[in-house]
Amino acid sequence: MASEWPKAAVVGWPAKHSLSPLIMKTWLDETGQPGDYAIIECEPDAFESAARARFNAGLVGVNVTVPHKEAALKLADAASDAARAIGAANVLVWREGRIEADNTDHVGIARALESDSGSGPAVLIGAGGAARAALYHLKGQDREVRILNRSRDRAEALAGEFGISAQIQSLEDETAFDGASLVINATSLGMSGQPPLAVDLSATSENALVFDMVYAPLRTGLLEQAERLGRRTADGLIMLVGQARPAFEQFFGATAPQHDGVRHGLLAALEQRA
The missing domain is CATH 3.40.50.10860 (Leucine Dehydrogenase, chain A, domain 1)
Incomplete structure (x- = not known):
């Protein structure tokens, strides 16, 4: 019945x-x-x-x-x-x-990052709830982690809570993406109705994976830029x-x-x- x-x-x-x-x-x-x-x-x-x-x-x-x-x-x-x-x-x-x-958010993140090498620097954009799940996935990996966030104090507190010695930088920092092999957008920037995520991915490694948790639109400005540069991408779906x-x-x-x-x-x- x-x-x-x-x-x-x-x-x-x-x-x-x-x-x-x-x-x-x-x-x-x-x-x-x-x-x-x-x-x-x-x-x-x-x-x-x-x-x-x-x-x-x-x-x-x-x-x-x-x-x-x-x-x-x-x-x-x-x-x-x-x-x-x-x-x-x-x-x-x-x-x-x-x-x-x-x-189970970290399960979805792991699925999106299946092709990540797990070695080069990882750039995490954001320090909110979605970023927490991403950091849970990154914890324990032998790699450099950089957290980009407007509030430095919040990013530092997040890294400390997870026991990660992360570099805390701003979105405007010109060195933030240098040599990065993984980029994760864990903010709503770039989502329909939200401000764009204005960053320059050109300094990332040639085989970098760029993952945007936003799925509306599916092809965000971040992913479009990554594709133009020949980087690999993973979308929010x-x-x-x-x-x-x-x-x-x-x-x-x-x-x-x-x-x-x-x-x-x-x-x-x-x-x-x-």
Whole structure:
């Protein structure tokens, strides 16, 4: 019966633009797994009560997007090592009356960076929640890390929290990208409706990988510049789909398809919004 199907949702403010329902429903169709997935818009001060009410009403789990990720971790009764280390949760699952938190953003980041050499200098742009997940991925790698952020104090605090001896620089620093083999944009700069990300990638290594977490537009100014220079690129959809796979498995108990078929649907949806 439909009423017995596992039901999950994405929670954010706003959330109507989310592509998560398209991803989850595509995988439900492809796997033949019964289930449903919805959108819940919730203002920040109502997040805890809304989440608890939905779980009590039978929701098995939620994807959590901005601005609720830190609140989601605080709400949970238990949390994964990744969620605790990153300091935020993008997945909440209801298990036997307890809320368990996880952070799968780093899984999506790892997917986007599969072709990264892991050796040359890495430049991380931003020091917010997305940057935390990126730094979690970079931690432990034997490479130089540079964090570019408007607030030097915030970037220094972030590096200290992760135990990384990072170089803290500004976007205007002419040496910031010298010899970099990896560049990650973990800000909203370059997103539709936001200011552009005005940086010069010409000093990066010839085989550098440039990853932009922004996916609207998919081909950001940063990625277009990288392509003109002959650098390798990874777009935000790779991360989006990558972080959704473990969440799908936690919600619906089925393995998400490993092929990239869902990407075609996402591209079509983005084209309609353009």
